[in-house]
Amino acid sequence: MAKYKTEKEMLDHYRSSDYITPDGYTSDIAIFTIQSYKKEEKAPPVMKLSLMLIKRAEKDKEGNPNVEGGKWAIPGGFVDANHKETALEAAKRELKEETNIDGLHIQHFGVYDRIGRDPRGWMISNAFYAVVPEELVEQRKASDDAAEVELFTMEEVFKLDLAFDHRQIIEDALSFIKKDMIQTTLAKNFLPSEFSLSELQRVLLTVGEDPRISTDSVFFTKAPKLPFIEKVLDEKGQPKKTKRNSFRPSQLYRFNSIEIVQSVYH
Numbered sequence: 001m002a003k004y005k006t007e008k009e010m011l012d013h014y015r016s017s018d019y020i021t022p023d024g025y026t027s028d029i030a031i032f033t034i035q036s037y038k039k040e041e042k043a044p045p046v047m048k049l050s051l052m053l054i055k056r057a058e059k060d061k062e063g064n065p066n067v068e069g070g071k072w073a074i075p076g077g078f079v080d081a082n083h084k085e086t087a088l089e090a091a092k093r094e095l096k097e098e099t100n101i102d103g104l105h106i107q108h109f110g111v112y113d114r115i116g117r118d119p120r121g122w123m124i125s126n127a128f129y130a131v132v133p134e135e136l137v138e139q140r141k142a143s144d145d146a147a148e149v150e151l152f153t154m155e156e157v158f159k160l161d162l163a164f165d166h167r168q169i170i171e172d173a174l175s176f177i178k179k180d181m182i183q184t185t186l187a188k189n190f191l192p193s194e195f196s197l198s199e200l201q202r203v204l205l206t207v208g209e210d211p212r213i214s215t216d217s218v219f220f221t222k223a224p225k226l227p228f229i230e231k232v233l234d235e236k237g238q239p240k241k242t243k244r245n246s247f248r249p250s251q252l253y254r255f256n257s258i259e260i261v262q263s264v265y266h
């Protein structure tokens with residue numbers, strides 16, 4: 001038997017407390033970069049995918065023990081409903097407040113809502129990621145409820161005792177980055193404007209093993225035909241080569257302006 005005649009009447013009597021509702025709404029941001037180290041003069045640089053983590057403060061602002069205090073986590077925090085914030089706005093604000101990093105384009109990739117993921121209650125978290133050149137994370141500085149902010153290689157990250165379900169969030173972000181690396185020209189951010197195919201191969205492999213890229217015979221046959229790169233010529237119109245990473249000269253390439261719609265490395 002219907003109790004109300006109009007939507008307004010129904011809404012006036014609606015009590016959200018009759019239902020289980022979330023206790024909090026948060027945003028988390030995974031910022032990755034590729035760090036490169038030149039180990040030997042005539043060898044290509046060693047490149048490693050790294051992630052920026054914060055160490056959660058042991059105590060909150062009032063001096064009480066902090067939940068998951070002392071653990072490493074990706075930066076994040078609560079969406080400020082009093083200021084009608086969206087999850088994206090909260091992600092950018094929290095990133096700035098906790099790490100001093102500003103102005104990045106971040107991509108939403110998931111919602112984490114498993115009951116029990118946060119011991120304080122049912123907190124639903126929106127996860128964002130970005131892969132940026134190292135100079136963009138150089139101004140990092142811990143503040144607010146972050147005691148430290150550091151870059152860790154992925155090997156190091158997975159050895160840490162991470163807060164909440166952040167290990168799962170990081171693993172999921174990684175699979176998105178792997179796709180980005182082969183479906184977009186993301187690699188461009190980590191290469192000089194003129195680069196050799198082995199330098200391109202090294203950047204692509206920082207996100208994980210892929211036999212189609214790591215097998216030289218496959219990669220070096222396919223790569224020169226990629227539609228979005230072109231050979232660089234010198235002033236005389238001859239192929240321009242480099243010896244910066246080897247004793248044998250290697251052809252230099254550059255990205256052209258073709259827009260990529262589909263994976264092209266495969």
Ligand SMILES: O=P(O)(O)OC[C@H]1O[C@@H](O)[C@H](O)[C@@H]1O
Pocket residue numbers: 026027028067073074075076077078117118123125145164
């Ligand atoms: O850092 P505070 O504000 O304590 O809480 C935010 C964190 O709470 C967790 O559910 C989220 O994943 C987010 O990282």
